[in-house]
Amino acid sequence: MSDSEDEVRLEARLREQEYFRPPSKFVGQANVSDPAVYDRFGEFPDGFEEYADLLDWDDRWDKVLDASNPPFYGWFTGGTLNASYNCVDRHLDDRKNQTALLWEGEDGDQRNISYQDLYREVNEMAAALRSMGVEEDDVVTLHLPMVPALPVTMLACARIGAPHSVVFAGFSASALAERVNNAESDYVVTIDGYYRRGEFLDHVQKADAAMDETERDPEVLVWTRHDEPHDSVSVSDDYTMVADLLEEHRRERVDPVARDAEDPLFLMYTSGTTGKPKGCQHRTGGYLAYAAGTSKYVLDIEPEDTYWCAADIGWITGHSYIVYGPLALGTTSVMYEGAPDFPHKSRIWEIAEKYDVDVFHTSPTAVRQFMKWGPEYIEGYDFDFRHMTTVGEPIQPEAWLWYYKHIGDEDAVIVDTWWQTETGGHLITNLPALEDMKPGSAGLPAPGIEPALLDDDGEEIEPASGQAGNLIIKKPWPGMLQTVYGNDERFIETYWADFSDTDSDDWTDWNYKAGDGAVHERDGYFRILGRLDDVMNVAGHRLGTMELESAVAEVEDVAEAAVVSREHTEKGEVPDVYVILREGVEESDDVRQRIVGAVEDEIGKFARPANVVFVDDLPKTRSGKIMRRLLENISNDKELGDTTTLRDPDVPERIRDQMKAD
Ligand code: ATP
């Protein structure tokens, strides 16, 4: 049998299969392999103490949950702890020489930062920040790329009890200024520059422009990517060089400040996929407990592992699952500075091989990118993941199977993790050794989490009935946001008002609204449909954009697709399809026909797309999510709206120009 016939058979077999069992060698070594975990966490709220017990507390809590003033909950109240102590100091006795952060620069630089090194660097930076006047509860804004300075500064802030607000490095000066204003921040920490696709980017100029724009007058501290500031960059005399400060505070030690469990640890703005980003405020005790607990139970990491979450620390995934969770558990966490395709499309696999990565975390959008490039870029690299995860968007079964086969070698367990900036950690995801994998489905609720689906009138839909509804979470959990920074009203309005009795002070009358639609399948698994706003009404039929996109993705030549609604006088709304083709495929009427045909076959003739637009790029957020609202505005010839959180702000205009030309 030829290779390609072999391939076809395998694809067919994989496709027919609905569930995939975790490999027994995985189950044998897993951190959680006893289903009793669900019963333990079923003891609400005490079950969550199991996560809090993973941490070292200065004072143990009096109360697990204070629900006296919903939705402003208190977790582990009366307890005190320090996050930097938990992520660094407490590991020194057992593993001070073990690598904490394994950093690979895009230019090939490499650093192995042991827990002892991290301890020294965090202390010196904490002393430096204090010497600049940073006090407990001052918000420090970090505009740093994927270099060790970022986690070091975060942990230094945590050490002195100053909440950090990390702004993704790719964001513009305006986005930075807006967040400095919103967080009332008087300190900005930045860097001269960093590497992206072989180029040294002048980063500090964004701080310059942001300082012109903001109404505040923050102190600006500047790290350098190399020992000296880069020749191509000029740093204002008004700024303070971090290197000079560190020199002054060599070998200094700063006692970790005992923080109340409810004191804020950081602010993190949402991705802005659906509108203006919300500044989520996260608490110290509950957040850290939840990040550590889910890292241990869901990501299944142990201190001996080399774990790589190939996301950016500039969004919540990186906070919980590059920095706080893995370091609280004392593991080795990999960080990569650059682009996945620089200098070649095998860079990720080269790094995985070089560091012998055990656990790998990425996003569906990255998987689709790898699919688009083709499996030849993976072949020949010797790595062996035992566990892989995805986050950020629903993963189409198509992409899941590809991930399973080509990256996991049909031998790794995969979990899809549904959660949000607001939730601090995973909420719906299978525990990897306990549940079968099901492509396209996020799976069961995490221990102690109680999701439900409501119809638009707020009535609960019968559980596991296979129907779709609004996803809510009925009980609070330790990782949840405390509020939207400085805006309790927006907090209530956005997350609670729709499905809660807001006059009640009984917490059971309050439900957290996720803003996503989901189906609770008969097997108990939750399948996430995407945003509630991404549902369209075609001739009286309600269709999720996800379903349409999955149908389009079935066409071989399609690498990535986004479907949005175009207003239509007769049908109400009709789908427009935006498509990126796989490498080497030319656009043609034939491909167009096959895309239209796939939608007609999978969904029905009524859903026939009005337009199929071939594009080079889709408008995406920094975290790789498609901003469908922008495409929808293009389809309907409307103003674009807020584009500040786009990774590449020019994409919508390019698409618009192209559509005019076609
Ligand atoms: P904003 O709230 O500003 O519009 P955002 O919701 O994209 O932006 P994030 O908090 O980064 O900001 O993303 C959370 C959202 O991502 C979820 O509400 C959901 O729509 C989507 N999501 C995350 N993980 C998954 C997953 N595993 N499956 C499906 N969707 C997911």
Ligand code: MG
């Ligand atoms: Mg959101």
